[in-house]
Amino acid sequence: xxxxDVAALRKDFPILERTVRDDRPLVYLDSGAxxxxxxxxxxxxxxxxxxxxxxxxxxxxxxxxxxxxxFESARRTIAAFIGGQSEDIVFTRNATEALNLVSYAxxxxxxxxxxQPFVLGPGDEILITEMEHHANLVPWQQVAQRxxxxxxxxxxxxxxxxxxxxxxxxxxxKVVSVTHQSNVLGTINPIPRIAEMAHAMGAVMIVDACQSVxxxxxxxxxxxxxxxxxxxxxxxxxxxxxxxxxxxxxxxxMPPMLTGGSMIEQVFMxxxxxxAPPQRFEAGxxxxxxxxxxxxxxxxxxxxxxxxxxxxEVYLTGLALEGLGSLPGIRIIGPTDLTDRGGAVSFVADGxxxxxxxxVLDDSGVAVRVGHHCAWPLHRRFGVAATTRASFYIYNDExxxxxLVAGTRxxxxxxx
Amino acid sequence: MNLxxxxxxxILDHYRHPRSKGLREPFDAEVxxxxxxxxxxxxLRVDVEDGLVKDISYDATGCSISQASAxxxxxxxxxxxxxxxxxxxxxFVHMIEGRGKVEPDEDVLGDGIAFAGxxxxxxxxxxxxxxWMAFKDxxxxxxxxxxx
Numbered sequence: 271x272x273x274x275d276v277a278a279l280r281k282d283f284p285i286l287e288r289t290v291r292d293d294r295p296l297v298y299l300d301s302g303a304x305x306x307x308x309x310x311x312x313x314x315x316x317x318x319x320x321x322x323x324x325x326x327x328x329x330x331x332x333x334x335x336x337x338x339x340x341f342e343s344a345r346r347t348i349a350a351f352i353g354g355q356s357e358d359i360v361f362t363r364n365a366t367e368a369l370n371l372v373s374y375a376x377x378x379x380x381x382x383x384x385x386q387p388f389v390l391g392p393g394d395e396i397l398i399t400e401m402e403h404h405a406n407l408v409p410w411q412q413v414a415q416r417x418x419x420x421x422x423x424x425x426x427x428x429x430x431x432x433x434x435x436x437x438x439x440x441x442x443x444k445v446v447s448v449t450h451q452s453n454v455l456g457t458i459n460p461i462p463r464i465a466e467m468a469h470a471m472g473a474v475m476i477v478d479a480c481q482s483v484x485x486x487x488x489x490x491x492x493x494x495x496x497x498x499x500x501x502x503x504x505x506x507x508x509x510x511x512x513x514x515x516x517x518x519x520x521x522x523x524m525p526p527m528l529t530g531g532s533m534i535e536q537v538f539m540x541x542x543x544x545x546a547p548p549q550r551f552e553a554g555x556x557x558x559x560x561x562x563x564x565x566x567x568x569x570x571x572x573x574x575x576x577x578x579x580x581x582x583e584v585y586l587t588g589l590a591l592e593g594l595g596s597l598p599g600i601r602i603i604g605p606t607d608l609t610d611r612g613g614a615v616s617f618v619a620d621g622x623x624x625x626x627x628x629x630v631l632d633d634s635g636v637a638v639r640v641g642h643h644c645a646w647p648l649h650r651r652f653g654v655a656a657t658t659r660a661s662f663y664i665y666n667d668e669x670x671x672x673x674l675v676a677g678t679r680x681x682x683x684x685x686x
Numbered sequence: 687m688n689l690x691x692x693x694x695x696x697i698l699d700h701y702r703h704p705r706s707k708g709l710r711e712p713f714d715a716e717v718x719x720x721x722x723x724x725x726x727x728x729x730l731r732v733d734v735e736d737g738l739v740k741d742i743s744y745d746a747t748g749c750s751i752s753q754a755s756a757x758x759x760x761x762x763x764x765x766x767x768x769x770x771x772x773x774x775x776x777x778f779v780h781m782i783e784g785r786g787k788v789e790p791d792e793d794v795l796g797d798g799i800a801f802a803g804x805x806x807x808x809x810x811x812x813x814x815x816x817x818w819m820a821f822k823d824x825x826x827x828x829x830x831x832x833x834x
Contacts, residue, residue: 625724625749625813626693633689641724655725655747684689685698685750 272585273578276667282308282570283665294635297673302453302481302614302661303639304503307567311506314566318559326558327532327549341558344565345548348513351568352498353489358521360514360548361556365480366405368499368514369447371551372476373409374527376445380417385523387474392418396445397473399424399432399459400651401452404644406478410447419444426651430455430604436467443473450482450493454645454659455604456587456614458482465494474520480504484571485612485663486580490515502560507567511560514551521547528553579664583613586662586671590615593675597682603649603657613662616643619678622685624656630681631658636673692807693750696800700754705761710743714828719820721812726752730820734828737768742821751801751810756817758797763821774798775818781805782814 280286283306290296298306318340324333326341342356349356362368379388390396396410400423414421422443425433430452439446446468451458465475477495482488484505490498497520502511516524526533526544533553535543544550571579588608594600599620605611619627628640639659642649649655660674709716713731720727726748733741742760746753759778763771778798781790786806792799804814 623749625726625751625810629692629807629810630689646725649725655727684693 272582272667274574274582274664276582276665279574280665280667282310284309284312286665290635290637291633297634297636297670299660299662299666299670299674300637300639301484301504301663301666302643302659304509305484305506305663306665307506307508307563308570310570311508311563311566315508315559315563318562323559325555337558340562341556344561347565347568349515351572352483352515353491354515355518357546357548358515358518360516360521360551361561362499362512362514362551363510363557364503364512365478365499365501366512368512369405369476369478370409371514371527372497372499372516372524373413375524376413377416378525378527382525385525387520387523388525390417390419390444393442394419394444395422395440395442396420396447397422397424397438397443397468398447399449400426401430401432401455401457401645401648402447402449403453403478403480404646405480406447406449406476407647410445413445424448426455426648429606430457432457432459434460434464439467439471439473441471443468443471445476446473447476447478449478449480450488451479451485451612451614452604452645452648453481453614453661454616454643454648454657456612456616457605458486458610458612460610462492462494469494481612481614484579485576485583487576496520502564502567505564505567506570507564508557508560510557511564513564516547518547521551524551526550526553530554532556574664580612582664583662584608584611586666586668587611587613587615589668589671590660590662590674593671594678597675597679599682600678603652603654614659615661616657616659618654618657619682622681624658626685627658627678627681630684631674631677634673634677634680636670636677638674692803692810694800694803696758696797697750697754700757700797701750704746704753704757706743706764707745707757708743709745710741713741713743715824717820717824717827719816719823721748721752721816723812724749726813726816728752728756728816728820730756730817730824732821732824732828734768734825739763739766739768739771739825744817744820746817748816749810749813751804751813752816755801755814756820758800759817759821762796762798768825775822778818779815782811 322336324337326338346356349359375388468475476497479500483500496517498515503509530553603616624640716731728746730744777794
């Protein structure tokens with residue numbers, strides 16, 4: 271059973287009223303890529319533009335004051351949502367930018383010879399995992415290339431769990447960066463345990479929480495992380511806004527990635543000094559209306575209840591695993607049990623390429639993601655070039671899962 | 687548009703039974719192309735002599751559209767002089783990129799016409815063109831020219 275009144279929630283999402291491909295009702299199972307937006311979020315964004323639109327943190331006028339209030343109030347709302355302080359919340363464009371902001375801190379500090387927590391060199395190690403999204407993989411490859419540090423990773427078991435090899439965390443390990451929940455496998459990783467191991471060796475612990483913050487209760491203190499990155503658009507908010515949360519003492523030392531307006535303290539012709547966090551990391555005019563939209567999304571999610579969101583998705587995941595598992599020739603890539611598992615279900619079908627499977631599903635109005643989902647090495651690990659991924663959110667119901675299973679059966683028959 | 691329109695019998699047949707698949711010698715140039723959005727890959731070799739396409743050999747993984755497209759291309763281009771092959775390639779690209787608004791020339795395309803339905807699905811354009819672009823790249827390399 272689901273704890274949510276999905277029929278009531280669905281009424282808040284205007285896009286779910288439309289049809290696709292020859293008037294078929296939309297079955298949206300691609301929230302892992304981006305979520306749909308409730309009316310309250312769209313209204314918040316529009317309301318900002320209609321009534322309070324101005325540049326923030328400058329301007330001596332009434333509108334600038336209200337815009338700044340709205341922006342900083344959004345920061346407080348988001349901080350409270352993840353159990354953090356508002357001055358530790360940095361607005362970015364998305365989670366990719368948030369992760370790059372941290373990774374560039376290591377590259378730039380290494381080039382400049384400080385500050386020390388961010389300096390890497392030959393012999394130092396960066397530890398990631400084989401289940402990372404490219405956004406938490408490629409930036410660390412770049413850091414390793416530029417600093418001389420070595421990139422290492424935890425593998426993944428056949429059942430899609432993280433293969434935590436404690437011998438990989440040593441006093442050489444300076445950075446540990448791990449996804450909280452795999453965008454492909456659905457696996458929820460034991461971040462507090464990994465963070466404890468990382469901290470015991472003095473490493474900085476970074477968490478890609480892109481697939482967890484939208485889908486379950488997340489408390490940054492309980493996670494034990496030093497940095498946490500996530501995107502707004504995957505949690506009912508507009509595109510263009512993401513968040514980096516960082517531990518105050520680390521943010522205080524961290525160098526900026528982008529420089530320019532709004533992030534300075536004093537500027538002279540030959541040098542500048544930088545503002546305190548979070549402004550130091552928010553060069554240029556930020557995505558103000560989108561941050562306001564993100565706060566409205568947080569309000570919406572809090573009213574639904576994050577534990578309810580998680581339980582609902584686990585319920586649908588169980589139905590999907592059962593339904594797909596009953597079809598011949600379907601192999602689930604990821605855990606087939608519901609322990610520490612979120613609502614992303616990836617699979618391959620014998621004799622049907624995922625692109626073709628996705629096409630048949632699309633013909634039935636079912637929107638899924640096909641391909642490697644920006645986790646190419648993970649797919650290689652499982653010996654597949656591509657998978658089909660269904661991912662769930664609060665507006666999905668049992669009928670959506672049934673449509674997924676029926677569409678998959680149709681594809682098997684069509685190409686069989 | 688329905689599925690049968692997209693996945694015409696010719697496409698399904700070439701997908702299930704790709705013609706002359708596998709890498710062969712001799713060859714003048716070999717390329718490896720990928721579709722980074724879905725991970726489809728093709729290795730392709732061409733054997734060109736005196737302006738004649740003597741052989742195209744390929745090894746590929748991917749969806750039905752990309753697999754069948756490479757197989758149809760093999761049938762349409764091998765044994766043809768290049769000055770007859772280029773117009774086929776150009777017409778195929780023109781049709782696939784035409785968003786369904788191009789009237790394809792069956793006399794030029796042969797079985798390639800079966801892919802007309804792909805043009806209605808922008809997400810599948812790269813699938814249909816993967817093998818053809820690999821051929822173009824390899825052939826231009828064989829002729830000592832740059833791929834553009």
